[in-house]
Amino acid sequence: MDEESSAERVEFRNGPDQILPASSFKTSDADGAVQLYITEEGVTADQPISIHTMLKANAEEYPKHPALAVKKNGIWKYWTYKEYFDESRTVAKAFIRLGLERFHGVCIMGFNSPEWMLANFGAIFAGGICVGSYTTNSPKVCRHILDDCQAQLVVVENEVCLNKILAVKQFLPHIKAIIQWSGVPSAAGVLSWAELMAIGLAEKDTELNERLSLSAINQCCTVIFTSGTTGPPKGVMCSQDHMTWVAKQFMVNMPHLQTAYEVIVSYLPMSHLAAQMLDIYMACSFTGTVYFAQPDALKGTLLHTLIEVQPTxxxxxxxxxxxxxxxxxxxxxxxxxxxxxxxxxxxxxxxxxxxxxxxxxxxxxxxxxxxxxxxxxxxxxxxxxxxxxxxxxxxxxxxxxxxxxxxxxxxxxxxxxxxxxxxxxxxxxxxxxxxxxxxxxxxxxxxxxxxxxxxxxxxxxxxxxxxxxxxxxxxxxxxxxxxxxxxxxxxxxxxxxxxxxxxxxxxxxxxxxxIKELVVTAGGENIPPLLIENHIKKELPFISTTIVIGDCRKYLSVLLTLKAEVDKNTGEPLETLTPSCQTMMKSLGLNVKTVVDVLDELKRNPQGAVATAIQNGIERYNENHAASHAQKVQRWTVLPLDFSLVTGEYNNTLKLKRSFVMDKYKDIIDSMYPDPMKLGKL
Structure with a gap:
């Protein structure tokens, strides 16, 4: 911790909108305070406000305006801004009663829902730190996150999420309670959402108000764990001023956004900062209404929600x-x-x-x-x-x-x-x-x-x-x-x-x-792969994904995946080519329907129509876009399946996990770099 102990900090009781003394713009301590970059004039001169004050203002000015909406059993259930604020305070009181101490984590794991939002505000109001965990995280990753933020409370959506926590709970003695918001908890000692709310309703406001008086807007309220593309997830610490000030700045940049008019569909993972900024904090800044999509939104149902809600x-x-x-x-x-x-x-x-x-x-x-x-x-x-x-x-x-x-x-x-x-x-x-x-x-x-x-x-x-x-x-x-x-x-x-x-x-x-994705060839040239990949995709419209290879190699090669259908239930890529891809294959004189068909064709006819089309597309890139000889692509391979979140090539924010792809297809990559005396085009 900082030299200034937390015991000394409790003397500052002018919260929740107070700014604690700080001598640095950075800290890695959960209870650390930082300087705010506030100027005398301009947009950075705005008076800071706490998250509690922001939501309270909405509840007082727009008490009956709908804040949240979720569809259950075919019917939309709504929370007004007054209910949103009041229930957040109820959750905060329950968290305190269950033993949540200041600067300890409340880990939330589940698909976007009103309970996710209420747990977020409840954690912050109570002086804790809100920490989201992706539903796709393994028990090992969950353990790392829970341990790093010293989580004392865990809020999960269902039994699937619960089981991941229970699998590592023995290694996490600081956990004091687990709450499950959907369904009836089957594990002993796990509280239901109704039980949590009952605990909060039975509590007086005294302890919560005490916590709020100690709260400061230049201390950590939220930790966003990065997806861990290149290593274990890192916890990005965000202050209350970050959330409220940044949300307001989006309103400044986009004056067409109208107070008490905007409608949002929440579907991107709430563990990601962009989703939190839009669905929670920006929505509050313009008093918008947030409709929650179904958990399988990215598998096909998002369109149905968009059509029904017609978001702004x-x-x-x-x-x-x-x-x-x-x-x-x-x-x-x-x-x-x-x-x-x-x-x-x-x-x-x-x-x-x-x-x-x-x-x-x-x-x-x-x-x-x-x-x-x-x-x-x-x-x-x-x-x-x-x-x-x-x-x-x-x-x-x-x-x-x-x-x-x-x-x-x-x-x-x-x-x-x-x-x-x-x-x-x-x-x-x-x-x-x-x-x-x-x-x-x-x-x-x-x-x-x-x-x-x-x-x-x-x-x-x-x-x-x-x-x-x-x-x-x-x-x-x-x-x-x-x-x-x-x-x-x-x-x-x-x-x-x-x-x-x-x-x-x-x-x-x-x-x-x-920088971390730069390909450094054996000749020492630094090459950004992204531009090359985009150019090749444009030249080959039947290609879904391109991955440039060449780190510590003598030349560049590229992995290609074909556009294929996706299993609507699991999100896994299928072997069946998309209709547009099949049509493009027909234009090459091939009546093929699956990736396997295309791979068989490439194997039988290495100089055939498909191979020629791919090679010609890569040659067009080489001739028209390669900035140097080192940036030219010399070899390529078509992979047996497209990439997806489920199969591990994408992280939770749908960014490509290059290191994972390199490991998964190591043998194929190595095969594109044979003995130097035998080099040639595929």
Whole structure:
């Protein structure tokens, strides 16, 4: 702990909106306090408020406005903002009664639900630290998270989650109680949600108010554990000021968001910061209504919820938008005659409108009227069918998204704004906006006024590129219990992101690679694989995923997966090719339906139509986009299955786990690097 002990800190009893004295912008201690980056003027001069004060203000100003909605037995059940606030306090009182001490974790594991939100606020109100655990985490990962945050209470959704906790509970003596919010607990000593609420209702407000008086907005209230792509999950520490101030800044950046009007569908994992920011804190900042999707949302039911709710704001990771894009393309390909011609005409004018807007070019009389007609006849119907008729804010984050996907949605009058940030920057850094001069395809937008950004150049990067460094009130506190990693990442308030980027002449930021994902060839050249992978995917539209290989190798090669169907129940990739992929194979003269069929064809005819199409696509990349000889791809292999979260290639935020792929397909990778004297194209 800091030299200033927690015993000395209890003398400060002006909470919950107080700021404790601090001498540093960083800490790795659960009870540590940090300096806030507050200036005398501008957006960073805003008066800090606590999370309790934020929710209380909503409950007092909009007591009857719906805050949460969940569908059970075919009927939507609602919580008003007054009920939201009151029940959060009830949960907090129950947590205190069950033995929760300040600065200890309350770990929540389950799909998004009102109980998840209430447990989050209850933990923070009681002086604890909210910690989410992905439902896909193994018992081993659960143990690491619970131990790192010294969790005293665990809140789980169901028996599946409960069993993961029980499997490691013997190693976690600090756990005082486990609560299960769905169904009837089958394990002895596990409390139901109803029992938890009964405990809280029986308690007076005295102890809770005492905890709130000790609360400070520059201390940790939430820990977001990273997905552990390159090692054990690290705990990103967030203060109350982070949550309330950053949420308010999104309102500042997007003035079209309207108080007490916005509707959100909650479906991305709540253990991820982006989902917490939108579904919990941004929703509170504009007094929105959050509808919870079904647990199998990403397996196919999300569309049904979107159609029923018709949200106004939707956040998606690239994989979500890409799947929608592929399905719509397949539907469009099956249309014929006048319907197909009309659709193409409407999409042309939809895209033309936004290109003119972003280039600050006025539309002609014809263009304006054609766009209006396209909306009425085609585009509005498509938006309604996708559940996006009211959506005025569509956002993509967490990973790069292709230009093709962005242009396609734009042509349908559904422009997706791409943003850049990370858990350590509380999701804020740059963003594209629906304004002239604030959007450029391929860019993640301009630096937001709430952040300071600079590039740290290196001889390893091409001229103009550099590691992105961020400074501001949005930079995280540090990594829980990891002072060395905290010092590596934070220096005098500057956050080293590990991402490589560049600015163009107009101030638009482009992400060109990631330091830890750089491929360093045997010749010593540093190569960012992401750009190569995106170029190859564009050249080969039947390819789902590309992985560039070449670390410590003499040349680059690439792993490819074909677009295939997904099991709607399990989320596992199937061998059956998607209809669009089958159609593209037919255009090559092949009547194939599965990945196995394609692999058999490649084996029988190594110089056949499929192999030639792939090789030609890679040659087009080599000729038109490779910046040097070292960046040319010399060999390739098609893998037997596509990637997925279930099979381990993607993490919980649907980012590619490169190290996992390298280990899983080590033998195949090694086979692409035979004896140097026998090199040749596949």
């Amino acid at each position: 704001s939707v956040l998606g990771v690239p994989r979500v938008w890409e799947k929608m894009y592929e399905k719509m393309q397949e539907a469009g390909a099956s249309a014929g005659g006048i319907k197909k011609t009309l659709g193409s005409w409407a999409k042309y004018h939809g895209l033309n409108y936004y290109k003119a807007l972003f280039n600050n070019r006025p539309l002609s009389w014809y263009e304006s009227n054609a766009n209006s007609l396209a909306k009425r006849v085609v585009l509005n119907k498509v938006k309604t069918a996708l559940g996006l008729s009211r959506a005025h804010f569509l956002c993509s984050g967490a990973a790069p998204i292709s230009k093709d996907v962005l242009e396609y949605f734009m042509s349908l009058d559904m422009p997706i704004m791409e943003g850049y940030g990370m858990s350590e920057s509380l999701t804020i850094c740059s963003m594209s906006l629906l304004q002239p001069g604030m959007f450029r395809l391929g860019s993640v937008g301009k630096r937001l006024p709430q952040t300071i950004v600079r590039l740290k150049s290196s001889a390893d990067y091409k001229p103009g590129d550099g590691e992105i460094l961020i400074k501001g009130r949005n930079v995280f506190m540090g990594y829980l219990n990891s002072p060395e990693k905290t010092d590596e990442t934070l220096d005098d308030g500057w956050l080293s992101t590990g991402d490589i980027g560049c600015f163009d002449e107009d101030g638009f930021l482009y992400i060109t690679g990631r």
